[in-house]
Amino acid sequence: MTDNHLGEFLRARRAALRPQDVDMAAYGVRRVAGLRREEVAVLAGVNVDYYARLEQGRERHPSAQVLDALGRALRLGPDAYDHLHQLAGTAPHAPFTHTTDRVSPALRQLMDGYPGAPAFVINRTLDILAANALAEALHTPFERADNLARMAFLDPAGRQFYTRWGYTAQALVGHLRQTAGLDPDSPRLRELVRLLTERSEDFTSLWAAHTVRGKTQDAKHFLHPEVGALDLIYQAFDVRAAPGQQLVVYQAEPGSLSAHALDLLGSLHAGHARPGPGSQAPVTGT
Numbered sequence: 001m002t003d004n005h006l007g008e009f010l011r012a013r014r015a016a017l018r019p020q021d022v023d024m025a026a027y028g029v030r031r032v033a034g035l036r037r038e039e040v041a042v043l044a045g046v047n048v049d050y051y052a053r054l055e056q057g058r059e060r061h062p063s064a065q066v067l068d069a070l071g072r073a074l075r076l077g078p079d080a081y082d083h084l085h086q087l088a089g090t091a092p093h094a095p096f097t098h099t100t101d102r103v104s105p106a107l108r109q110l111m112d113g114y115p116g117a118p119a120f121v122i123n124r125t126l127d128i129l130a131a132n133a134l135a136e137a138l139h140t141p142f143e144r145a146d147n148l149a150r151m152a153f154l155d156p157a158g159r160q161f162y163t164r165w166g167y168t169a170q171a172l173v174g175h176l177r178q179t180a181g182l183d184p185d186s187p188r189l190r191e192l193v194r195l196l197t198e199r200s201e202d203f204t205s206l207w208a209a210h211t212v213r214g215k216t217q218d219a220k221h222f223l224h225p226e227v228g229a230l231d232l233i234y235q236a237f238d239v240r241a242a243p244g245q246q247l248v249v250y251q252a253e254p255g256s257l258s259a260h261a262l263d264l265l266g267s268l269h270a271g272h273a274r275p276g277p278g279s280q281a282p283v284t285g286t
Contacts, residue, residue: 012210174213
């Protein structure tokens with residue numbers, strides 16, 4: 001990770017677009033994929049040299065208006081748009097707040113109060129800080145249920161457990177890229193990125209794409225060796241008392257095969273809960 005976060009992001013998003021994606025005619029031989037700097041500058045209505053300085057890190061303080069224009073030119077979605085402003089220091093919301101990884105007793109009690117729904121708490125780097133019994137049972141195929149990204153990319157169980165592994169991998173890296181915009185100097189983030197880039201070519205490729213995606217809600221598809229296929233919906237809730245923590249809750253459609261599978265999973269693991277993931281520091285190896 002370098003300190004030219006804004007420039008790296010602009011280059012990666014430019015490389016991800018083709019002329020036809022932005023209704024421009026392609027011309028000349030292209031040595032690399034993606035738009036040229038000149039094309040992005042035209043689309044955003046900025047000087048080409050100024051845009052080049054942004055990518056190179058020689059200009060690091062663009063105005064919010066310039067960033068808005070670049071966001072439109074690069075066809076950024078809401079999460080990527082916010083990320084762009086975070087990187088440039090022009091985000092309109094409250095300043096970044098560091099948080100604790102300690103999960104409050106009240107939140108643990110809340111999770112335990114929903115025995116039929118897997119629920120767990122993560123931090124900005126996807127470390128699992130606490131989980132209820134059904135969430136622990138859900139993640140038993142993994143050697144350690146400690147960090148969602150490490151589990152997906154480095155644990156042998158990941159590619160079987162996540163039946164849409166490619167989609168899941170993109171979402172996890174997109175979340176970590178969002179975190180990099182909020183806290184680019186986070187020691188834990190740097191440690192995790194170093195580990196994953198050293199041991200996973202898939203992670204390295206996705207990390208270089210600079211795709212940004214926050215956690216809100218989505219469908220999840222799992223294959224658990226004990227109960228089979230699980231098609232679930234998750235909701236992620238920000239923990240206001242601990243900024244940076246999120247409560248993630250999985251649910252199945254009532255009466256569905258997945259709902260019955262979750263009930264069976266809970267029965268199989270009743271009274272056999274593993275030590276909570278928050279009981280030790282995040283593990284950095286495989």
